[in-house]
Structure formats: C-alpha cells, structure tokens
Amino acid sequence: MLPWLALQHTRGIGPVRAIRLHTKLGAQWYNSVQLAASGLSEEQLEQLQTPHLSILEPLLEWQGKAPNRHILSWDDPAYPEQLRAVSGAPLLLFVEGELSALPLPQIAVVGSRHPSYVGRENTKNLVPALAAAGAVITSGLAIGIDGLSHQATLDVGGTTLAVLGSGLDRCYPKRHLRLAAELASQGGALLSECYPWEGPLAHHFPRRNRIISGLSLGVLIVEAAERSGSLITARYAMEQGREVFAIPGARQNPQASGCNRLIQQGAKLVSDANDVLEELVAFSVAAIKVRPTATEELLPYPELLDNVGIETTAVDLIASRCQQPVQEVLTRLVELELAGWVEAVPGGYVRARRG
Structure with a gap:
C-alpha cells in the first residue's frame, strides 16, 4: 500500500499518470530502474520515496478494528474491474462490507435530494424490479432518491452498495447511519476513496459520482433538476461509456427538467424496469421480464x-x-x-x- 500512498501525496501526479506509470513499468514500478527516466522531477522522485508512515499506521489501525474492512489499491485483485477500467479511477478504495458484492453487475440509481411524490413512487416501483432481476443497486447514500433506492433494495432482500463523499468513519448524512450499517450487514458494502477520518467536503461529491457511474453498467436518473449533482453522475457515465437512463416528468415539475433534458440529449426514456434491463447484456431479459399483476380489480368510483x-x-x-x-x-x-x-x-x- 505504501507505494500507492506515496503516489497520492506526490504533487503533479494524479490517478491517470499514476496508473500510466504502473502500466509502463510493471507491478514493481516503484523499484524500477526506469523510474528516474519516466519524466518525473527530482522533487517528485523524492516524494515517491517518502514512506508516509503517519498515514499508513492509522489506516492499518482502522482496517484492523473490524473483519469486514478492506483497503484496496488499484492493482489489488479484489479491486472491481468495472471501476479499474475507468480513466482516473481511485488509487485506493476503502470498503466496509462484502467484497464479493463489488464485481457483481450493478445499476446506479440516483436523483434529487428533495424528490416529489412522483419521484418517490417511481423509485419504490422500479428499484425492487431491478433488484429482483439480479442487479446490485449502487447509489450515494444521500437523502432523497439515493436513500430510497438503498432502502427499496433492502426491502426486497437485494444487494446495494453506497459510495460516500466522506470517510467511512464519518458517515454522511448522519441520519443514514442505520441504513449504512444495514446495507453493509446484508451483503452490500460502503465504499469511499476518502481516508476514513475525512469529513464530507464539497469537492468530494463530484469525485464520488464518478465512482458511482464507474462501478455500474448503467445509470438511472429518477428525478433531477436542471442544475443537479445527479447530472454530474450522468455526464461521468457518458464519458465512461455507460448507459444513461432517465424517467421523464411533467414540464411543470422543476425536479423533472434535468431528466427531460437528458432524454433530449440521448438518454433512454424509462417507463418500467424492462426499459433498463433490455439495454444491459448482463441481464437475460427473456428470462426475467417484469410483468404486471395477473388479475385486475374492479375499479370503485x-x-x-x-x-x-x-x-x-x-x-x-x-x-x-x-x-x-x-x-x-x-x-x-x-x-x-x-x-x-x-x-x-x-x-x-x-x-x-x-x-
């Protein structure tokens, strides 16, 4: 882990350049004789040789406090392949929960922090159907659509992953502490690229969004305003070659304007779960069609x-x-x-x- 910590704390070397070094020089890049000829400055080479024990020790202490805590470097076999393929993937990923959930086919579900009644109902209708089809539901643990997505998945016995914009010891928002513990204990996991002790800072959340889309085969935007963090996730998804789905809404509803705009720009319009599943080869739609109820009741009034x-x-x-x-x-x-x-x-x- 020390070489990756050194890379994280070397000025001028971001995730893209760090992974390029690993790819060019091999797994033992930090011991390679070619490192000095790789275009790094003397200051950068010196910083790469700094052990950073002051960070390593509390990280190992955090990991040792619970059996289901993991620190995955980019080259770790347990690091999710779907995310590893993304340009600028995190060099270190902190996980609490089941590692076995990370490589499973995932669909990200995100949306407004202040959803309308319709947005809430769409989430409660669509997410269980996606989970029943075998999808792991990935979201950001935020209030609103994110939290509803996690809860709707748990309610039907599905698996859900939460990517935080804070360290795993600083769960945000605090009102979702119980939800976070529940999803981690029921086969899911909490993930973050922040050190466990870091709080929720504004610049963490756009970076979190690229992980949500990077882990997933596709991103479903349930409800989003014209200026919304969910649209950042959608943009990352497009850049990463992921499928983007959006639920349309009435033009009078400002919370639907972002989704309507995405559909204009080429996102697939979603009216039921099959609209998502049929676009993703990881799911056999022929075998798992989501059907309406077999009988219909006589309508009163x-x-x-x-x-x-x-x-x-x-x-x-x-x-x-x-x-x-x-x-x-x-x-x-x-x-x-x-x-x-x-x-x-x-x-x-x-x-x-x-x-």
Whole structure:
C-alpha cells in the first residue's frame, strides 16, 4: 500500500499518470530502474520515496478494528474491474462490507435530494424490479432518491452498495447511519476513496459520482433538476461509456427538467424496469421480464379515479371534473383512501401505488 500512498501525496501526479506509470513499468514500478527516466522531477522522485508512515499506521489501525474492512489499491485483485477500467479511477478504495458484492453487475440509481411524490413512487416501483432481476443497486447514500433506492433494495432482500463523499468513519448524512450499517450487514458494502477520518467536503461529491457511474453498467436518473449533482453522475457515465437512463416528468415539475433534458440529449426514456434491463447484456431479459399483476380489480368510483392522477390534484378540481358536489367527492375519496386506491397529500390527492 505504501507505494500507492506515496503516489497520492506526490504533487503533479494524479490517478491517470499514476496508473500510466504502473502500466509502463510493471507491478514493481516503484523499484524500477526506469523510474528516474519516466519524466518525473527530482522533487517528485523524492516524494515517491517518502514512506508516509503517519498515514499508513492509522489506516492499518482502522482496517484492523473490524473483519469486514478492506483497503484496496488499484492493482489489488479484489479491486472491481468495472471501476479499474475507468480513466482516473481511485488509487485506493476503502470498503466496509462484502467484497464479493463489488464485481457483481450493478445499476446506479440516483436523483434529487428533495424528490416529489412522483419521484418517490417511481423509485419504490422500479428499484425492487431491478433488484429482483439480479442487479446490485449502487447509489450515494444521500437523502432523497439515493436513500430510497438503498432502502427499496433492502426491502426486497437485494444487494446495494453506497459510495460516500466522506470517510467511512464519518458517515454522511448522519441520519443514514442505520441504513449504512444495514446495507453493509446484508451483503452490500460502503465504499469511499476518502481516508476514513475525512469529513464530507464539497469537492468530494463530484469525485464520488464518478465512482458511482464507474462501478455500474448503467445509470438511472429518477428525478433531477436542471442544475443537479445527479447530472454530474450522468455526464461521468457518458464519458465512461455507460448507459444513461432517465424517467421523464411533467414540464411543470422543476425536479423533472434535468431528466427531460437528458432524454433530449440521448438518454433512454424509462417507463418500467424492462426499459433498463433490455439495454444491459448482463441481464437475460427473456428470462426475467417484469410483468404486471395477473388479475385486475374492479375499479370503485371509476369516474372519480379517472380524475386523480399521479400529480397532486385538488379536491375542488376533482369535483369540477366529475361534476359532482365537493362533499360527496370528499366522502368517496376517504373511502378510496381507506381501500388503498388514493393517498392524501398536501394540496389534495394522488393515485396510490397498489400491489
């Protein structure tokens, strides 16, 4: 690990140049006689020979505190191949959880930190289907779509990976400490390129996003505004040759504008899980088609339900569309809510997800 630590702390040598050195000079590049002739300055050569024991010792101490903690250098056999192939992949990757989950086929699911009702419902509908098809769901543990994706995967017994924008000892956000522990203990893992003791700094998160896309076969953007960190993940995915998927939304919804823009730029429009699975050769769509429920129930008050959509609809507007008294509509909406057909939300009602 020491040679990789030395590379991380040598000025003017980033991940791309470091990996180029490894590729050109071989696994023992740090002992190669050709190192001096590789275009490095005397200062850089001197920095490469610095042992950095002050960092190594706390890292080894962190690793030794739990059996499921791992420090993977770029040339470690356990380092995920999908990520290793990415230009500028992290030289060191810190992992807490199951290493066996890292090489499995992954689909990244990311989106707004403040999703709408529709965004939340789309996540709860699509993620379990992707997990059921055998995909590991990878996301960033953030509040909003990220956290919902991790939880929806765990709820169906799936495997999920979380890439942090902080060190693994400084889990961010703190409200997801329990979620982080749960996913690591249920066959998944937490990952970061930050040292375990580093806090969540602004510049960590764009770098985290390139790892999320780098680990994955494709990236699904559930809901994102025009200026969103999720679009950074999408851009990295495009640069890395990954598939990009986006769920469209109403133009009146500012949280959907980023997804709509991505679709205009060539991202695949997604309406169900098969739209994602059929583009990824790692999944046999012929064998794992996601099907609707076999039977359909008789709709109660169909003329009323027809006027309640997935966007919030005010009671007055529903009554106007149905041409029925407001009090009668309200009574029927309460019945429909108790039966699970609609859900009361601020400002009115929405259609509920059933089954």
